[in-house]
Amino acid sequence: MTPPELVLINADIRTMDPHFPRVSALAVRHGRVAALGSDGDIRALAGAGTRIIDAGGRLVLPGFHDTHIHVQDGGQHYAESADLSAARTVEELQACLSAFAASHGRDWVYGGFYYSGVFGEHNLNRKVLDAAVPDRPCMIMASDGHNGCINSAAIARVGLTASTPDPENGHFVKDATGAPTGLLYERATAWVEARKPAPSDEDYADGVRFAQAHANAHGLTGLLDASVEERHARVYRRLVEAGALTARILATARIDASETTEGAVARVENLRRECQSEMFRIHSAKFFLDGVIENRTAAMIEPYSDAQGGNAALMFSPNQINDMFVAFDAARFQIHVHAIGDLAVRAALDGIAAARGANAPWPAFHQIAHVQCIDPADIPRFAELGVVANIQPLWARAEPSVTDVAVPMVGPERARWIYAFRSLRDAGALLALSSDWTVSTLNPFEIIETAITRQPPRKEGDHPVFIPEERLTLAECVEGYTVNAATAGWRQAETGALSLGKWADLIMLDRDIYACNPYDIGDTKVLLTLLAGREVWNA
Template sequence: MMQIELVVHNADIRTMRAERPRAEALAVAGGRIVALGSSADMLALAGPETRRLNAGGRMVLPGLQDAHIHLLNGGTDMVSGPVLYDATSVEALQAALRGFAKANPNGPVMGMGWQAGIFTDENLGRAVLDAAIPDRPCMLYDSSFHNAVINTAAMRAVALTTGQPDPPNGHFVLDAQGTPTGMLHEEATGWVRNRLPPTSHETHMKGLAMGQAHANRHGITGVLDAMIVDDNARAYAEAAANGTLTLRVAGTALVRPEDTAQTALERLSALRASHRDPLFTVHSGKFFFDGVLENRTAAMLEPYADSPGGNAPLMFEPAKIAALFKALDAARFQIHVHAIGDYAVRAALDGIESARRANGNWPALHQIAHIQMLHGSDLPRFRALGVMANMQPLWAIYDPVVPDLWMDMVGEARLPMVYALRDLLDAGAPLCLSSDFPVSTLNPFEIMQTAVTRAASAQARPFQPHQAITIAEALAGYTTAAAAACWRSHETGAIFPGAHADLIVIDRDISTCDPFEIGGTKVLATLLAGVEVYRDTQFDG
């Protein structure tokens, strides 16, 4: 007779399954759910060694999943440099740098999070950083991680001097005399980072521990890490092997414009073959088709609407897109594309369509991430091609602090199709929600609140409210749809017999509370395979 390890009882369980949407209790054996029913029936299955979790009548959900996150890199950035999201002036940024440098007197300073709507090519450069950190290399990424700024010591360390050509898909910002200012756009950030001392494995492991604890605290039990390179894979694999990984990780390995179909396929195949742990797998290829609107590198079908105008090219040639997509699709890799502009989105759809024509249809759920801009004529293609729209609705608001400069670039006529969640769902598109942490918070409840309200607060003007979705749709975006996006919906993302006992207990009923209170939801307990990986100190269940 199987031994019941855990009974969760006195609960309001939302299963995310239509055939049995609610239950009062569940039983777990071997890390999986084996039965659902009344508290009395489930407690009757318990033995003397069975753990009991009394939810106190609170809502219990499947563990949430973030299908576009940079968990390891975000955690690493949290331990290796200052976090600058709240800096709203040069003085505040410099104060944060000085504070971190004083507390951490050795090695390069690698910070993150300055806001591109506040700091620009005109007011941020090496001189600003030199005033705070003059004696060792310093590199600070913006909140999107598509721009960075370095100080003079870092410029010396990487030999960035006047006359250095821009790297492919990147740009060194220059002053009137042609001297680099220290500001970097797109692949110029990679050019610099690859010439600075590498992050140590020890720092990566500390970052992973911090990142996954941060995720578990917010109810996340599964992720798709959206840019895996060798160092990331090594850290995740080590944590999986030594039993310290507290969530399920699927990885998407970076594919670069210089790759051929052969080099990409060889590298991804080696990663997939090497990482088949139940908690860590590599199953997809990541492509950056464009940059971001804030630095004018988003690829649009029509030019930018502001006075400078202009546009940006795709980062991959269309012929190369077709060749790479066909090869990876044929080898049964999932394809995961960063696309901000509507031209980048269309190019991704075109590439997936060419792969389907060549290889036939299979349940890949290839993904296009972000989709800040979308042309209406491309809406039906998501359903027709089985493409998952992987979106971050936290950004679909009028920001109360950071100027929304990108709206002028988009122009009034195109704003109705910005983060078009409602239109995509109505067109039958598969849709999951995610964070892109550390670009923004990974708190799924704040993100779901914005998806439902499209406003920064109850008093704020909503942004394109016709694109709002329901809380039921938002919750599916973080459970059933996210699990499908991560290729684990057969055993996660819902509560049913046979599923992993990945569960969370939360402090309110998000289906009935004021929509503007969803973001304040507190996770009381997070379980992975029936084992607590987070518990709020005030929860006594």
């Protein structure tokens, strides 16, 4: 038999395979796990050309999967934008943006990742940006991707006026006189994007290279790009042809409410047909059923509870949701839903129930992402309908966007069910953990720490636990990044565990996260990442 190309010995390998849950060594042949066992047995398989890695007793896990991340757009946005994520005052935002504008002479100045829990209609508008960038068009985007702002020069450049109608599922904020303030909600950002200079395909390819390298360094070997269109597919196909991908990328194709059901299914079927390689595959349809609480575009069953009140409509009508879900389910697409408000969650569950009733159940693992608010009556429906809860635990902690914005807006009774991850798990739901990068860090160990503690890191001070009864365990979190994530992505036969015959996608860590203090898990460093036995990151 051909000797393995690589053997890993002297390791604490937690395989996530119940047949061989914990071993000290493994061998890799043709990119796949060829043997598991003791150091002596595995070392004996090595030949003259076999690479031998001594792990020094360190913890080794299957490569993690992030099942909701904006790979291509997020990577490209990072490359061209000022990073506003640390700004917490208008002055800090302006200083960062002004310094970035002074560093280049490009026609537009972009900023990204501002915190919508701090900046909004009360303190952000075109005049704020004019003070930082007075001479060129400027556009900044919030980390959540649902809010943006442009300055006066940009307003003039794109032709936004008092008479410009709102785009479908979008809103231009206007002042008392009807003049645009510069704030953009939801698809209003896309309206502006379509009227400014477009990045090239190579710019987007560079964004993918940046994002996947960043992901590999944090132990991620599988990614799901959470909203793609034809351009994304084109760029990915070229990267596949060039052998340039270092993470296995799934993608979910965005569906717009303006499309007909027949037209949307036909369009996405064509995309799927063209994108079926080991390294890049389109397998699902993405529906944004609502927006976010911060700008009042999240759809709630009952109106908001604060003094302003009001509510938001679903971005697709219930009849349209049911019709489209039935059609995409029948065409054997996975359905991937953005749902923040409890009405959006319920509408997604209703649509999936309609699809199962019309087409009969199959192992679709349809997913509802975010689930910030949920009515407790809907919690058991995830397991009943076989729906994956695609969750971002980093957000489940006491910070301004939650305690100062979301909790007052939904009121104390509904706030009890914000990010109800433990309740979903106990009711039988399959949990897949993810980041929604670039909304927040993609570092899975910071996310796992928060899932366990429901608190910000200790270095940020002493914070109360946010709904402690909704904490998860470490074992549940690791499952959520490995076997559950692979199952959610229809890849459980190939990845998610270090089982015989599966791809040798693995990571080696600088500490044993099963033994260390939970509040230290977020500091974990990935020392080595292998994809099919090939090194894609080495610290």
